[in-house]
Amino acid sequence: MPSPILISLDAMGGDHGPSVVVGGVRDYRARHGGEGVRFLLHGDEAAIRAEMAKCGLGEDVCEVRHTDKVVAMDEKPAQAMRRGKGSSVWNAIEAVKTGEAAAVVSAGNTGALMAISKLLLRMSAPGLERPAIVASWPTFKGITAVLDVGANVESDAAQLVEFAIMGEAFMAAVHGVDKPTVGLLNVGSEDMKGHEEVREAARLLREGGFNLDYRGFVEGDDIAKGTVDVVVTDGFTGNIALKTAEGVAKFIGTLMKEALTSSLMAKAGAALAYPALKAMSAKIDPNAINGGPLLGLNGIVVKSHGGATAAGFGSAIRIAVDLGRSDYMTKVGTSLQRLTAVLEHPPASPAADMETSQ
Amino acid sequence: MPSPILISLDAMGGDHGPSVVVGGVRDYRARHGGEGVRFLLHGDEAAIRAEMAKCGLGEDVCEVRHTDKVVAMDEKPAQAMRRGKGSSVWNAIEAVKTGEAAAVVSAGNTGALMAISKLLLRMSAPGLERPAIVASWPTFKGITAVLDVGANVESDAAQLVEFAIMGEAFMAAVHGVDKPTVGLLNVGSEDMKGHEEVREAARLLREGGFNLDYRGFVEGDDIAKGTVDVVVTDGFTGNIALKTAEGVAKFIGTLMKEALTSSLMAKAGAALAYPALKAMSAKIDPNAINGGPLLGLNGIVVKSHGGATAAGFGSAIRIAVDLGRSDYMTKVGTSLQRLTAVLEHPPASPAADMETSQ
Numbered sequence: 001m002p003s004p005i006l007i008s009l010d011a012m013g014g015d016h017g018p019s020v021v022v023g024g025v026r027d028y029r030a031r032h033g034g035e036g037v038r039f040l041l042h043g044d045e046a047a048i049r050a051e052m053a054k055c056g057l058g059e060d061v062c063e064v065r066h067t068d069k070v071v072a073m074d075e076k077p078a079q080a081m082r083r084g085k086g087s088s089v090w091n092a093i094e095a096v097k098t099g100e101a102a103a104v105v106s107a108g109n110t111g112a113l114m115a116i117s118k119l120l121l122r123m124s125a126p127g128l129e130r131p132a133i134v135a136s137w138p139t140f141k142g143i144t145a146v147l148d149v150g151a152n153v154e155s156d157a158a159q160l161v162e163f164a165i166m167g168e169a170f171m172a173a174v175h176g177v178d179k180p181t182v183g184l185l186n187v188g189s190e191d192m193k194g195h196e197e198v199r200e201a202a203r204l205l206r207e208g209g210f211n212l213d214y215r216g217f218v219e220g221d222d223i224a225k226g227t228v229d230v231v232v233t234d235g236f237t238g239n240i241a242l243k244t245a246e247g248v249a250k251f252i253g254t255l256m257k258e259a260l261t262s263s264l265m266a267k268a269g270a271a272l273a274y275p276a277l278k279a280m281s282a283k284i285d286p287n288a289i290n291g292g293p294l295l296g297l298n299g300i301v302v303k304s305h306g307g308a309t310a311a312g313f314g315s316a317i318r319i320a321v322d323l324g325r326s327d328y329m330t331k332v333g334t335s336l337q338r339l340t341a342v343l344e345h346p347p348a349s350p351a352a353d354m355e356t357s358q
Numbered sequence: 359m360p361s362p363i364l365i366s367l368d369a370m371g372g373d374h375g376p377s378v379v380v381g382g383v384r385d386y387r388a389r390h391g392g393e394g395v396r397f398l399l400h401g402d403e404a405a406i407r408a409e410m411a412k413c414g415l416g417e418d419v420c421e422v423r424h425t426d427k428v429v430a431m432d433e434k435p436a437q438a439m440r441r442g443k444g445s446s447v448w449n450a451i452e453a454v455k456t457g458e459a460a461a462v463v464s465a466g467n468t469g470a471l472m473a474i475s476k477l478l479l480r481m482s483a484p485g486l487e488r489p490a491i492v493a494s495w496p497t498f499k500g501i502t503a504v505l506d507v508g509a510n511v512e513s514d515a516a517q518l519v520e521f522a523i524m525g526e527a528f529m530a531a532v533h534g535v536d537k538p539t540v541g542l543l544n545v546g547s548e549d550m551k552g553h554e555e556v557r558e559a560a561r562l563l564r565e566g567g568f569n570l571d572y573r574g575f576v577e578g579d580d581i582a583k584g585t586v587d588v589v590v591t592d593g594f595t596g597n598i599a600l601k602t603a604e605g606v607a608k609f610i611g612t613l614m615k616e617a618l619t620s621s622l623m624a625k626a627g628a629a630l631a632y633p634a635l636k637a638m639s640a641k642i643d644p645n646a647i648n649g650g651p652l653l654g655l656n657g658i659v660v661k662s663h664g665g666a667t668a669a670g671f672g673s674a675i676r677i678a679v680d681l682g683r684s685d686y687m688t689k690v691g692t693s694l695q696r697l698t699a700v701l702e703h704p705p706a707s708p709a710a711d712m713e714t715s716q
Binding site for chain 2: 140154194219223233235237239240241243246266268270273274279280283284
């Protein structure tokens with residue numbers, strides 16, 4: 001029997017609040033059984049209890065902690081930090097800080113979640129300004145983790161190595177990959193390509209003794225190919241790559257819908273092909289891969305998309321449970337200590353690595 | 359009647375050599391008339407003449423300049439510069455240098471084309487290490503130009519402004535947009551987002567008096583939305599965004615093909631919807647948007663994809679002709695002078711712009 005675990009939920013976050021959060025608990029249990037998993041729900045008690053009744057969930061699964069206070073979706077992070085104390089997201093994170101809960105999930109304001117998590121839990125990866133966000137990206141081979149897709153706009157070599165360490169441990173813990181392969185996102189695969197940070201990170205990954213299966217540089221199209229299990233990049237490039245990809249997927253999806261409704265014949269064809277097309281779109285359904293952990297904190301924090309459905313929120317819960325039950329935190333802790341040691345006594349830099357980019 | 363123009367072609371470049379290059383001339387003339395447009399083809403005379411005969415093209419349209427020498431697709435740029443003299447790509451570029459031809463098109467080795475173009479033509483934009491490559495990106499609203507998708511790995515604020523100037527002139531000359539709108543690619547739309555280079559570039563574009571319709575920061579998903587006509591970014595991010603998008607498009611296309619051949623019923627549906635699906639895929643056909651100009655040189659150089667079809671090479675020729683006949687070079691020249699003046703006497707930097715990124 002799996003070990004008991006308590007997951008803290010911000011029941012008021014996201015576009016739909018308690019209906020999606022409590023619905024997410026039901027959906028998670030329906031799909032994954034959820035043996036030994038209990039939940040701590042923070043927010044409006046009456047609203048949460050009404051949803052629990054609808055979903056047939058009792059006190060044995062969901063404990064409710066009332067608060068009236070909510071951080072709005074458009075509140076600035078600095079404001080949320082000043083005024084957010086006692087809000088549903090604040091209390092949900094605090095339950096992880098005190099050790100009561102093993103992980104927290106919120107579909108609320110990303111900036112506020114980051115800022116309050118950092119304030120309450122503190123960074124465990126010393127070089128990071130902000131938590132790194134990892135995206136689970138559907139590929140020809142399954143799922144590839146891409147990070148940072150968040151807000152570490154300028155990432156130096158040490159930060160890129162931290163992303164590699166955390167991303168690898170994430171893939172092992174959540175996607176069950178035995179020895180995940182790691183690549184650094186670059187504009188070419190030759191050693192001398194790219195800027196200094198990415199070349200220095202490559203050297204540290206090759207020579208630092210992190211016990212990672214580092215495979216070298218990968219390019220943008222390697223993400224969807226699934227060339228490696230973990231694609232590491234700075235938060236600027238990663239954020240732009242992710243949003244560009246979402247834009248392209250939406251564009252093609254819209255063109256396809258338009259095409260398949262453009263004539264009677266096309267509509268008839270679409271009806272016949274419907275089961276096949278539905279099975280296909282399940283493979284790239286954003287709700288199936290919803291849930292981006294904020295890595296680099298002393299505690300597990302998972303961000304759900306604000307517009308996620310109950311099924312989507314259930315996916316985010318799954319990630320929180322799998323991370324919480326795994327040895328992710330210990331494993332990352334050990335590797336980050338190793339990184340600190342390497343940075344204090346760096347391996348000698350061979351001349352070949354100092355060549356200018358081409 | 360349009361003014362007469364001579365276009366220089368590297369007939370040996372690309373995966374298919376003269377068949378696609380000469381076929382491209384035929385295709386260009388079939389689609390665009392090509393009145394007043396003549397071609398100078400560099401490469402193996404016998405092979406070129408054989409293709410000309412097949413395509414029904416005579417001396418009045420195509421002049422052949424024989425050379426045996428070819429730069430291989432996998433030759434390193436430095437090697438191509440040392441040993442490339444007299445090759446088809448070298449001679450094709452030289453015809454632009456001497457003023458004989460108005461523009462050159464090659465489907466050959468990108469690195470070699472860049473290096474030899476830079477050597478023979480020299481950069482006109484003083485801050486650039488290498489020519490910037492612009493991609494014509496299909497969007498909900500038509501075409502958006504994205505640059506640099508090439509090799510200027512670290513682009514400072516002045517370079518980003520150069521990309522904006524050149525991209526805007528390109529959209530006006532080639533895609534017939536009257537007053538193209540310009541955006542800077544970033545991780546958010548607020549003023550304080552992103553790294554220093556992109557924030558400083560925003561300030562220069564707002565205050566530098568370049569007569570550009572600058573619309574501020576855009577995000578990755580704004581590319582496919584067509585939010586602006588020109589998206590400006592450094593060569594690292596741009597290259598990764600483009601290749602990531604290509605990977606995603608290919609992934610979705612493959613899933614769709616698999617779905618539509620997965621069962622008899624799906625196949626029947628696909629057959630009925632075939633005309634609609636074909637019309638749709640024409641909208642994102644890479645050959646229809648083939649041709650990436652190398653901007654920032656004293657001369658017009660257009661890179662065709664190495665694997666392009668004759669129709670694709672014809673699209674690249676179209677871009678070369680439109681750029682060659684437009685006031686692109688003069689317009690960019692004037693704006694780059696303005697940039698030099700602004701950099702020598704920069705507008706005062708308001709405190710708001712100096713805030714750290716968020």
